[in-house]
Amino acid sequence: MNLLEVNALGISFGGLKAVDNFHISVKKNELYGLIGPNGAGKTTIFNLLTGVYKPNAGEILLNGKNLVGMSCIKINHQGVARTFQNIRLFNKLSVLDNVKAGYFASQKYSFLDGIFRLPNYFKKEKTMDDLAMDLLSVFHLEDLAGESAGNLPYGKQRKLEIARALSTNPCLLLLDEPAAGMNPSETEELMETIRLVRDRFDMTVLLIEHDMKLVSGICDRLTVLNFGQVLAEGETAEVLHDEKVIKAYLGE
Numbered sequence: 001m002n003l004l005e006v007n008a009l010g011i012s013f014g015g016l017k018a019v020d021n022f023h024i025s026v027k028k029n030e031l032y033g034l035i036g037p038n039g040a041g042k043t044t045i046f047n048l049l050t051g052v053y054k055p056n057a058g059e060i061l062l063n064g065k066n067l068v069g070m071s072c073i074k075i076n077h078q079g080v081a082r083t084f085q086n087i088r089l090f091n092k093l094s095v096l097d098n099v100k101a102g103y104f105a106s107q108k109y110s111f112l113d114g115i116f117r118l119p120n121y122f123k124k125e126k127t128m129d130d131l132a133m134d135l136l137s138v139f140h141l142e143d144l145a146g147e148s149a150g151n152l153p154y155g156k157q158r159k160l161e162i163a164r165a166l167s168t169n170p171c172l173l174l175l176d177e178p179a180a181g182m183n184p185s186e187t188e189e190l191m192e193t194i195r196l197v198r199d200r201f202d203m204t205v206l207l208i209e210h211d212m213k214l215v216s217g218i219c220d221r222l223t224v225l226n227f228g229q230v231l232a233e234g235e236t237a238e239v240l241h242d243e244k245v246i247k248a249y250l251g252e
């Protein structure tokens, strides 16, 4: 069974069919790319997969369970986490607290535990600190744990966003243009990070990206979107040499 199976997915905004009859099948542990021209509907698909938008048609099966109609939080609890095109960290919070934020759902303590600083409060806080520090060390961010997230250089903010997404213990990670705004050496490092995330966390990754070096360097398979519809899909090298993909997106 595929980890993610999407069939006949569609959404319209007014008269615009932003996503139309979209399908995709992603296997467990795949690094899968979703590419296409600006405005093709890629981010809209992420918004559908994460429950930000409700589709007009279609189904989204994660491990066989239909996510359509579930809230964003419920979908996250099912195992879908994402990062955003424009980094969305809690800039004023520390690096550590940004990651800890992801653990609150699994490491709950009561209002009274918190107010009266009961033993359970310290126990859960310590567990979250330890988990968050472990995660930060995977991304070589542990020395920056006390720093405000907003003070980190761009490449490290991206890593922190990925770490925070992983703290919710997902099985599917959605990365929206992770290399946007990065210089070539940051992009190179990001490729390593994404591979590490797949291998170390047994993760399946679906990513939107315009950087073809990153796409061809790490994606096992691709789907190309054009005007909300699937233009091509398959093995990365094959898709990138497809005449209609070159014409519609990559340039001749």
Ligand SMILES: Nc1ncnc2c1ncn2[C@@H]1O[C@H](COP(=O)(O)OP(=O)(O)OP(=O)(O)O)[C@@H](O)[C@H]1O
Residues within 6 Å of the ligand: 013, 016, 018, 036, 037, 038, 039, 040, 041, 042, 043, 044, 045
């Ligand atoms: N909430 C909305 N209301 C109206 N139109 C929307 C909404 N969200 C997306 N759209 C439209 O849907 C289309 C697809 O947009 P989307 O952002 O998904 O494209 P994209 O492929 O992610 O583009 P880019 O590569 O530039 O990020 C665009 O025409 C966009 O204007």
